[in-house]
Amino acid sequence: xxxxxxxxxxxxxxxxxxxxxYPHDLQMYKIPPTENISLQEFETxxxxxxxxxxxxxxxxxxxxxxxxxxEWKEYVISDLRNQGLKxxxxxxxxxxxxxxxxDLQARRKDHIAHFILRLAYCRNEELRRWFVARELxxxxxxxxxxxxxxxxTFFKLNNLCYNNISEEEKTExxxxxxxxxxxxxxxxxxxxxxxxxxxxxxxxxxxxxxSGGYAYIPHKDxxxxxxxxxxTHLRQSLAVACHHLGEIEQDERLVxxxxxxxxxxxxxxYADTKAVVPIESLDSLSVKSFPLCMRQLHDQLRLAHHLKHxxxxxxGLFMKGxxxxxxxxxRFWREEFTKIMDLDKFEKQYAxxxxxxxxxxxxxxxxxxxxxxRIINETVGPGDCHGCPYRHCDVSNLKNKLQGYGLxxxxxxxxxxxxxxxxxxxxxxxxxxxxxxxxxxLGINHPNQFFEESQKLIKGEIKVEIKxxxxxxxxxxxxxxxxxxxxxxxN
Numbered sequence: 119x120x121x122x123x124x125x126x127x128x129x130x131x132x133x134x135x136x137x138x139x140y141p142h143d144l145q146m147y148k149i150p151p152t153e154n155i156s157l158q159e160f161e162t163x164x165x166x167x168x169x170x171x172x173x174x175x176x177x178x179x180x181x182x183x184x185x186x187x188x189e190w191k192e193y194v195i196s197d198l199r200n201q202g203l204k205x206x207x208x209x210x211x212x213x214x215x216x217x218x219x220x221d222l223q224a225r226r227k228d229h230i231a232h233f234i235l236r237l238a239y240c241r242n243e244e245l246r247r248w249f250v251a252r253e254l255x256x257x258x259x260x261x262x263x264x265x266x267x268x269x270x271t272f273f274k275l276n277n278l279c280y281n282n283i284s285e286e287e288k289t290e291x292x293x294x295x296x297x298x299x300x301x302x303x304x305x306x307x308x309x310x311x312x313x314x315x316x317x318x319x320x321x322x323x324x325x326x327x328x329s330g331g332y333a334y335i336p337h338k339d340x341x342x343x344x345x346x347x348x349x350t351h352l353r354q355s356l357a358v359a360c361h362h363l364g365e366i367e368q369d370e371r372l373v374x375x376x377x378x379x380x381x382x383x384x385x386x387x388y389a390d391t392k393a394v395v396p397i398e399s400l401d402s403l404s405v406k407s408f409p410l411c412m413r414q415l416h417d418q419l420r421l422a423h424h425l426k427h428x429x430x431x432x433x434g435l436f437m438k439g440x441x442x443x444x445x446x447x448x449r450f451w452r453e454e455f456t457k458i459m460d461l462d463k464f465e466k467q468y469a470x471x472x473x474x475x476x477x478x479x480x481x482x483x484x485x486x487x488x489x490x491x492r493i494i495n496e497t498v499g500p501g502d503c504h505g506c507p508y509r510h511c512d513v514s515n516l517k518n519k520l521q522g523y524g525l526x527x528x529x530x531x532x533x534x535x536x537x538x539x540x541x542x543x544x545x546x547x548x549x550x551x552x553x554x555x556x557x558x559x560l561g562i563n564h565p566n567q568f569f570e571e572s573q574k575l576i577k578g579e580i581k582v583e584i585k586x587x588x589x590x591x592x593x594x595x596x597x598x599x600x601x602x603x604x605x606x607x608x609n
Contacts, residue, residue: 137217140225142268143209144260146276146348147355151230157371160234164379167231170206171252173197176561178255179544186259194259209260237366238379240359245380250352257348261341266308269337280343282308283334291327291334298327299336308337317342387486388566393441397450400437406553407572409546409565410507411493412436414519418503423457428496429504430468432488434475439487439566444476489564490543508533508542525552 155163173194177183183190198207205224217225232253239249264272273280288295288309295304314333320326320342326333335343367373395403404416415433419425425433430451437447451472455464473479488496490506498505507516513534520530529552537545546562554575562568573579 136222136226140217140222140229142272142275143217143221143225144257144264144268144272145225145229145232146351147229147232148276148351150233153230155230160372161375163227163231164234164238164375165382166203166206166227167235168379168382169201169203170198171235171249171256173201174252174255174259175248179541181559181561185255186262191259191263235379236356236359237363237372238376240356240363241377246353246356246360248380249356250349253352254345254349258341258345261344262338266337269340278344280310280312280340282337283311291329294327294329295334295336298325298334299339300325301336301338304336310335310337310340310343312343316346319346382491385489385563386567387489388439388564389484389486391439391441394443395437395441397442397446400442400450403440403569407569407576409562409568410519410549411505412565412569414503414507419454423454426502426504427471428498428502430471431475432493432496432504434472435485435487436565436569438475438485440569444473444478447476448472487564487566490546490562493565494542506542508537508545513538520549520552523553525549 176197177190177193178185181193183193195207198204205220205227208221208224209228235249239245261269261272272278292305295309301307311332311334314321314328314331317326317333317335317339320335320339321328321333325339326335328334367376400416401420404413408416412433415425415429418429419433434447434451437450442450448469451468452461452464455468470479475485477484493504494506494509496505496510498510507519511519516537517530517534520533521527525533529548533545533548533552536548543562546568547560550560550562550568550572551557554572556575558571558575560567560571
């Protein structure tokens with residue numbers, strides 16, 4: 119891959135060259151990009167595509183929507199538009215060969231971003247597996263939305279020798295096609311004849327007509343043939359990229375970005391908030407509006423009147439993000455710590471760190487609260503109580519803690535089950551539902567998002583309707599205001 123990186127891009131791509139390079143909305147990504155791009159664009163494109171792939175993961179893993187269904191597609195498109203990625207949402211519309219300048223720029227960004235993420239996700243088998251699964255979902259979704267003419271053009275551009283069967287042959291086997299195909303109106307549907315081993319997934323599900331070693335595939339299921347090729351090609355390409363990582367990372371400007379990209383947070387950083395939360399309300403807020411990671415820190419602080427550095431940093435920035443002022447934060451920590459130490463010791467050893475979090479000491483940066491990914495990847499030692507309880511707590515201790523909070527036994531079992539599978543943020547979402555006695559299914563990716571959405575519910579900004587089975591569904595007043603920014607790499 120020959121991506122030339124420089125500080126500033128001085129020349130915009132010419133439309134004529136773009137239509138030759140990107141004649142179609144859908145690509146097999148076999149030819150890497152060779153143009154010059156700036157470092158800023160390199161990072162921006164990487165984060166935007168990561169947001170796209172995480173949106174797909176949220177729809178499938180957390181929201182439980184059937185992949186490629188209308189609901190699944192609508193959720194992904196809405197989520198992308200909410201996050202300002204309209205050019206990606208346009209790629210999910212009915213594909214066509216003609217294109218405007220905006221369409222060509224969208225194709226270009228899609229192409230470059232895919233190859234950037236290859237470099238970030240080729241490092242180990244876990245990352246490769248996640249990346250292949252998401253890119254495969256994206257590929258399938260876009261192919262399914264292609265018109266018949268666009269499909270034919272795609273075949274020609276990629277030298278794919280697949281022709282639909284003639285009307286005469288189709289008429290001869292129409293009875294068998296009806297019995298084997300669940301799609302309606304097959305009379306108006308194109309069918310392709312391929313070797314049966316190219317679509318073993320469809321054969322296994324008995325969704326195709328087999329005859330003489332061939333499978334007859336309707337247009338809407340033909341994606342199975344291409345997705346198998348796409349998966350094989352992508353996995354091979356990731357292995358090659360991994361082999362050449364050492365050469366690529368000789369450029370020190372790219373090392374940190376590529377190594378940490380899969381852990382990057384792409385949502386609201388909650389560094390600035392207009393809300394003001396008095397410290398006198400923290401005890402009551404912690405019961406329902408704090409995620410478990412912050413609730414256990416608050417409880418431990420009230421119990422022991424002390425937290426280690428990791429806990430103070432994690433909880434202190436969270437408090438800042440929900441709206442606790444610097445003055446109140448100093449008073450809160452002072453009142454707790456001076457129960458076990460002298461005031462002079464607190465002022466000398468701990469007050470500085472509180473002011474530092476608020477950008478009043480040291481480098482005076484406006485520090486952001488930790489995201490879920492940052493917390494999940496924290497190093498937690500003996501005696502520490504920060505980090506993610508779903509990842510860092512023993513499962514039996516986690517279950518006892520949840521039961522001690524009085525959660526419904528079934529909810530506790532559900533949370534523990536997904537925790538065992540490594541779906542830590544899904545567990546947090548289920549905890550949110552359990553403490554609020556609803557079935558909202560939010561994609562929790564930040565502790566302060568948990569707090570924000572909880573307050574929306576409590577204040578009635580999100581209306582819920584109790585079902586007969588005592589669950590709840592959301593009547594969304596403004597879906598656009600809700601965050602579904604990110605899903606964990608462990609989903």
